[in-house]
Amino acid sequence: MFWLLPLLAVCRFSVGSYALQTEEECYGGIFKLPFDKVSAMFTGKLFFTPTNPRGPRKLVMENKExxxxxxxxxxxxxSLLDVRESDEGIFSIKRDDHTESNIFKLKVxxxxxxxxxxxxxxxxxxxxxxxxxxEFTPLHSLDQPRILWNRTDPQASRGGRGKVDYNVWEMMKVTQADNGYYNFRKKDNTMVSRKKLTVTEYTESYEKxxxxxxxxxxxxxxxxxxxxxxxxxxxxxxxxxxxxxxxVDSHDWGTEDDLFSGRIRMLTSVVPRLGLExxxxxxxxxxxxxxxxxNDNLALVVKLKVKESAPQLIYIVIGVGAVFVVVACWCCARRCCCCCKKSSSKRNSSVPQTAAAPAVYHDDASQPSRPNYSTPLYVPTYTYEPTRPLTAREPESISLEPPVPASGGPAAAPSVSLGSDCLSSDPELRFELKGLSFASAPPLSSDSTHCDVYTSDKLNFI
Structure with missing residues (x-):
């Protein structure tokens, strides 16, 4: 691998020796030749070979002249004055020993x-x-500049293109013939400014x-x-x-069915403008x-595309499809509403109902008695057998409390009191007085969730 290093070094030196240095300069500028390559004291010969376009080699300087x-x-x-496109090329020298070599190339x-x-x-x-x-240089003939205006010689620009007014150059209705470079120069031909003008055509596109x-x-x-x-x-x-x-009558159009025969006409309503239909x-x-x-300058380009008309069947299919989509969406929305209602009713039924407050009936002599149809009223029947004479001083008290069972004896059946549970499984409602006992008729259903408490002043005996 180490034996390749000297070979690479030799190749690099060979390639570098033939790689020319490139110098650049703007069009119309002044190009100063590199001092390290050639100077005014050079005694040999300096040649130039143009490459754009390619031409013969010519002698530039010899023995300091x-x-x-x-x-x-x-x-x-x-220095090279007023650089132009034709100055792009390669510079070479021939020394006194008659050896020649390329020293650099110029790019404009x-x-x-x-x-x-x-x-x-x-x-x-x-x-x-x-x-x-x-000075004007057309794009298609860069080697043929012409003078459009001269400050010291107005006759030089008479009959030419455009005019100058207060240091303003103006042209009306430009065309592609005006494409090119406009060079503004001093009296010694030094470039002050340069403009490149490009004129394009109008473009229109239609789809019919x-x-x-x-x-x-x-x-x-x-x-x-x-x-x-x-x-x-x-x-x-x-x-x-x-x-x-x-x-239309030209033989180039062929038969009457070709091109626009019988279908094209000039529009007189737009005269003096061009109008075709x-x-x-x-x-x-x-x-x-x-x-x-x-003058064959392109003014307008019209691009046309023509498509077949869509058949009516396509419109019918599109309409039917649209109706189907609307109906399907409506049905889906209706079904979703129904499902929402059902789920809402199920949730409402699953919530337990609050137990109703116990109904209390008051039998007062001052209020007229009237039937209440919301809850059946059970009126107890009993017989009164006093065990001893009652006097006004000792009124017989009536107690609604259940009798207390004797200790050790069997517990008496609990009777419904004001504080009893409405869901009690007591088979019947019982009233008890001291020395008296009576029972009410059994309720219609033992599953009733209502507790009936009946209070009456008639039970308070004087």
Whole structure:
């Protein structure tokens, strides 16, 4: 394993020797060549090979003398003025011993301010008072800049695009032809600021059903635009309108059943704007429309999707399903209510009822006697046999207390008293007087939970 270390070191040195250092500079800036690579005192030859686009190698400096006017040598520093895209490439040197080597490569950066507009909109931007002229470089031809405005030579910008008013550059109704870089420079060609403008088209999307209509409108005169249509299943566009005239009679449309024959018309109510309407759409009408001006600048894209109409049977099934769901929910809710009521009644029945208070009857001579039908009244019958004469001084007392049994003798049957338990199993109610005894009729049921206590003043004998 240790024998691999020297090999790795050799490989690392070889790769590092061929890995060029990359230097970066913004477009329009001033690039100073690295002093440790090359200086103004270099006596050999300095070459440059462009890579974007790739071109032939050219001599930049030889024996301390600059050969390209865009390079400047001062104070031991070599500088490249007004860096452009074509300055991106590799720098190499050839020494006095005729050995050559690549020393570094330059990458040009786009440091411009990005601006975007939509077709037909207005674009304006302000600039500094140091700016002497405005230069425009189209995106499709970066090597062909042109002057749009010059402060010292107003004739240079006459008839050009846009205008300047109080250090504000303004353009009306921009199109894709205005896409590019706007370079604001000083009199010595030094870059002050740079703007990149991108103009895009309007985009609209529609989703229609079969037999519906589609209307296309745009703020562009019909005579100044063309309309094409590309179905989703095809690539080549088909011309629908050119310079304000529908191509219905064109042989490109084939038979009358093809495309929009008999279904497309121009709208006169939106003149001078573009207006088209297509009736009774079909599934084959799905695709995208493109509206372009006479300079082939794309102004509007309309994307269309056409779907089949849903059959009536689907709506019927959906309606029946909805009714079924509603009825099922109603039945479930009703069943839940019934179950709740039953459980509530069961809980109420399981709670023990509070024992009723004992009924007390008062037989008073001052109150009229009337039957009470809530609880049966048992009136006892008895015979009175005094054992000795009664006098007014010794009234016979009547006691309702049960007789006390003799000690050791059998206990007498307990009789119902005012404090007896209502649930007593005593078979009958008994009244006792001193020397008298009488029994009431047995109650109708021994299971009765009511205790009847009968009090009467008639039993108090004078």
């Amino acid at each position: 600059v050969k390209d006017p865009r390079y400047r040598s001062s104070y031991f520093i070599v 950066l786009d440091c411009s301010d990005k601006e975007s507009r939509t077709y037909g909109e207005r674009y304006s931007t302000s600039f500094s008072t140091r700016v002497n002229f405005l 059903l079969v037999n519906e209509n589609l209307r296309i409108t745009f703020a562009l005169e019909p005579a100044l635009c063309t309309v094409s249509f590309t179905p989703w299943s095809e690539i080549e566009p088909i011309l629908v309108m050119k310079a304000g005239r529908l191509m 297509i009736d009774h759409l079909k599934v084959s009408d799905a695709g995208h429309f493109e509206v372009r001006d006479l």
